[in-house]
Amino acid sequence: MHPARKQRLILVSLVVVLSSTAIGLAAYALRDNINLFYPPAEVAAGKAPIDRTIRLGGMVVEGSIERSRDELDTTFWVTDYKASVAIRYSGILPDLFAEGEGIVAEGRLDEQGVLIATQVLAKHDENYMPPEVAAALEGNTPRSAAPYQP
């Protein structure tokens, strides 16, 4: 074979082998590491898988935060005003985590339908709502905002 052509062949095969290995690796890694977002209503309806990591987001229900006395375990409920799901988290919660605020939690569901969170994300500033949460809440009105009827 002509040396220049041989060279080009080596070059092309190198490129093909390296990029297909990388893309294969990427596809494999992607399969295991993408987390689908579920609003509370879908989780409550049993539509979320229990054997893999998911993301769940909504508003933290007022009065639902329970802290353990001697450890850093916290249990709270999030809602999209259609259904609520309990989340348990062990560790320090973000600064802007509070009742009535939008949050996203990442973790796995246990058999009781409680999300055992490995991470809880809150917004970064006061005027900001995580887009997933905003979309999940769209069209649902908070019950507390409904006019009070005696």
Add this chain to the structure above:
Amino acid sequence: MIPEIGHLALIIAFVFAMGLAVIPMWGAVRGNSAALNLAPTLAMGLLVFVAIAFAMLAVSFLKDDFSVAVVAANSNSLLPAIFKFSALWGNHEGSLLLWVLILSGWMAAVSWFSHGLPSVMVARVLSVMGMIAVGFLAFSLLTSNPFERLLPNIPLDGNDLNPLLQDPGLIIHPPLLYMGYVGLSVPFAFAIAALLGGRLDASWARWSRPWTNVAWGFLSLGIMLGSWWAYYELGWGGWWFWDPVENASFMPWLMGTALVHSLAVTEKRGVFRAWTVLLAIFAFSLSLLGTFLVRSGVLTSVHAFASDPERGLFILIFLALVIGGSLLLYAVRAPTVASRINYTAVSRESLLMVNNLVFTVSTIIVLLGTLFPLVMDAFSLGKYSVGPPYFNAVFVPLMALVMPFMAIGPLSRWREDSAARWLHELLVPGAVVVVFALAVPLLFGGRFNVWIALAVLLSGWVAIGVLKDLWRRLGVGSGYGLRWQTLTPSFLGMATAHLGFAAVVMGAVVVTQLNEERDLLMEVGDVEFLGGYRFELTALSRQAGPNYMADQAVFEITQGDKPIATLIPEKRRYFASGQMMTEAAIDGSVWRDLYIALGEPVEEGAWAVRLQFKPMVRWLWLGGALIGFGALLTVADRRYRRQSTVKSAAIAEATGLAG
């Protein structure tokens, strides 16, 4: 009045940008030298008026003019003056103005430092950059006017700057990062100008190379500072999150890394020409993509100031025009005759090609992970997020793959080399590194950690390659004395950057492997041990700051009987927004950081506390700084200045001034 002057200046700047985009380009086509020579003047005018607009906005911030919407939304009368100034770019409109200011700064620099270049080249380069300025100024004026007033209902006080951004790191991180981001427009403009001129050759690469190195150096420093800021300000001690916004700045960096190396081959050997042009186009396109991702509000992040679909659409169209237009030009004008391959498989060219392949593939991997959720969402296929495990699984092996070649690269010869010679050069150093890799991990806590061994092996290999090169250049042992003159700024810069890279890898692996972290409840008098240190909570108190109230905890840290440090982490509540902020306390050293952050008060007198022991975490930023400074150092090389007198004749011919 002041905001109106600023607005007017911005409009005049837009007119200058329009002129710059059209007149010199027309001059280049028609061979009209009067039109050509107008380019530097127009670029200066653009800089002056953008600077006036910027100064007017700065004055509005410093004078607490809350009738300006941006000031009212992002500043507060209690804010310290320095943060009032940096609040200018702590928001969408202001940061865009900073973007344009830096762009026009780069343009002025190009026109100042290009006396040796043929005027047609300068005109084309400035004109291409003028087109970019038109896009961004139009974006600013049409969708994100920083001078918009809130009349007649002027707020009494401002909303305050997000407390996360009230930090010295944020005063310099955005300008540095933008210097890099926007600086990549210079090699892009050179590439487009060369395509328009129709001749791509070594002299083009020589002009473009120092600019690329500087931009890439600033980008490295900007990313490094961002990581450092996240580490101490976000309060949980992480240093890289694979957050889409981090990726947005990291992708141009990865592509820029490939470009910096590819330019070396094109300058020295005249090959990889079309590829280098393509890399220059991609690197800047990724900068624009990053701007789109960050500014359009499609991402959830501390950087996403506003979500306004109109803005997103504008940048998306601009992005499509720039990328589409430049790729079309590339398709039409790129060298049709493939350059003859005049190097062998075992040569420096091939090693640099490995670098290019790895960094291009890495860019694609990061791009895939970053865009995947957006694409799925756009087609309503679900709301996904791609986590750090994905990026780590693919990115880490790729970096490990490139490191063995990094040591050989600087020692190798152009065109033709032999594996036997490489073996001869590196056998002894290689053996030393293997011994180190087996021994050093034992120093860390006694247990052999295979990942640390690998990191020592690869980083040590890279470092020893640099040292061997230094040794050889100096001619140690040759009997003729040391040849200091061989240590050119080019070489020193490269060596520094490579050592920096090795340091980053060491720091990243060691801190990931040996990090110790504990979240716990502590009361005054409680003691905890971590990483061989004793942490005692000795007091709790409350202290007022200029615009916040802080809860403080005092920790005494000792090791054996030796006092190490007193750390005072804070939990602040900012008055204006009522926002809570964690201010971590860190005792840092080269070998380890001790990191304490306060969580929340859980019951009477008890706080949730996060203690962390982070070995060698500083190597990350030290290494990042070395990479950045190394890149900046290369510009001092004399050959970039000599070109002006010696080669101008050849250059004039090369750019096709006649045609």
